[in-house]
Amino acid sequence: MKTQIMSMFALLIFIISQIINIHGSHFQGGMITWKYKDNQVYITYKVSFNNHECDNIYILNRSLVNGEGSLMCYSGCHNTLVTPLSYYCTQFSDVDNWKYGQRTLNVTFPSTSDNIYIFGYRGGSWVSLAEGGGSWSLIATANLTIRQDNGRINSSPIAAMQPFVTVNKNCAMPYALIIPVQDEDGDVVRCRWAVNSITDECGSVCYILRNSVLDPSNCILYINAIPTTGLYAVALQLEDFGKQQDTIALSSVPLQFIVNVVDSTNPCENKPRIEIPVIVIPSYSMYHQTITARSTGSQIAEVNIVSPVGFIKSELLRYGSSNDRWYVNVTWTPTNEDIGIHIFCYTAIDVDRQASDQECKTLKIIDADGCVSNPCSNGASCTQLINGYTCKCAVGFTGIFCETDQIKMNRMNRIHKDELNSC
Incomplete structure (x- = not known):
């Protein structure tokens, strides 16, 4: 009887250990952004795991990957926004064992006195890290008040970052990691470290890689010398400001990813280089691009991309x-749901795990109906083209849709300059 009890106990320990191995260390970062359109808030979440299913069939068929956890509202409302967080896989790596994807869903927030909402994604355990690890927390803040400067409701900044960035510890430091950011409202975007404040923006990885230097204005992370190899989490917040001198952010969104530090003896100057082609994107037709990488040392092992939902990448x-x-x-056929700005990035990695610099492009998807939908603002005239349209702005206005009052902006810049001179 005692032997049977011991055997059952050993079996129970084994089962628990397998559950821990499968589910205990699997989260690898993500991002939450939002956009206000047609009187609704569209929230886009991007997540990376190492234990979910994803392959080219998933990507081609736009099959939902079984998600986990819930997107919760913590301030302005107190309920579940999305559950579970299933997503469309956009990229994966068998070599480094990660899967990455995203999903966009519209959410209706209740009316409040200040129209400020805090929502996010919290849960389980990070992938095994060289430092830190444990629970994750990604928190976004949205202010849905009509802006005084442009009369519109704000949308958050966006970014595109490889979920798995490889750095050779033997190469010259600091390593400059450029984070490509965009903002549809034309706002100033700054990056800062996430903090474990009242809103708990970063769970158990708030202070990893803090010996590195973050340039907030240009969103560049300078990674300094790292003593050991392994995986390190980076937890940042991206914030937009109406003017350069503003100190109160219009919104705040999380960006968290992995830095994979390797010990490669391959010469650092032999890392792959991406050959950048000229990109022309016709609206509402299939977009195609060939990404070519040249190896100066070891053979290229893979080309990883960060893309909107629906991108197909060949072998x-x-x-x-x-x-x-x-x-x-790579090919992509955008739809009406893709109207707006997207960032498309790619990186080449060789068999020695040397990674090229990340290259990025901004993709603008415009309404297929062109001038029929009256896209131009401030009295501009619209000219229909074969693949889209163009707006001819009235005097004093600029921008793709003539949405920027240049006279007003110049006046504000002069006032700001005079204020600085008086100081």
């Missing part, structure tokens, strides 16, 4: 008879 192919050039083809 890695040799460029003709070349021994040092490899490529992938």
Whole structure:
């Protein structure tokens, strides 16, 4: 009897250990952004895990990956916004064992006195890290008050970042990691470290890589010398400001990702380089791009992309008879739901785990109906083109949709300059 009890106890310990191995360390970062459109708030969440299913079939069929946890509202409302957080896989890596995807859902917030809402995603355990680890927390803050400067409700900034950034510890430091950001309202975007304040923006990874230097105005992370190899989490907040001198953010959104520090003896100057093609994107038709990487040392192992939902990436192919050039083809057919700004990024990695610098492009998707939908603002005239339209602005206005009052902006800049001079 005692032997049976011991055997059952050992079996129970084994089962628990397997559950821990499967579910205990699997989160690898993510991002939450939001956009106000058609009187609704569209929340986009991006997540990375190492234990979810994703392959080219998932991406091609736009199949939902079974998610976990819930997007919760913590201030302005107190309820579940989305559950579970299933998502469309956009990219994966068998080599580094990560899956990455996103989903956009519209949410209706209740009316409040200040129209400020705090919402986010919290849960389980980070992937095993060299430092820190445990619970995760991604928190976003949205202010849905009509802005005084442009008469519209604000939308948050967006960014595109590889979920898994590889850095060779033997190469010269600091390593400059540029975070590509955009803002549809044309606001000033700044980056800062996430903090464990009242809203708990970063769970158990708030102070990892804090010996590095963050340039908030340009959103560049300078990673300093790292003593050991392994995985390190980076937890940032992206915030937009109406003017350069403003100190109160219009919104705040989280960006968290992994820095994979490797010990490679391959010469640092031999890292892959992305060959950047000229990109032309016709609206509402299939977009195609060939991404070519050249290897100056080891063979290219993969080309990773960060993209909107629906991008299809081919297998890695040799460029003709070349021994040092490899490529992938990507295609995308945007729909009406994709109208707006998107950031598309790509990185090449060789077999020695050397990574190229990340290259990014801003993709603007415009209404397929063109001038029929009256897209131009402030009295501008609209001219229909074969693949879209163009707005001819009235005197004093600029921007793609003539949405910027240049005279007003120049006046504000002069006032600001005079204020600085008086100081």
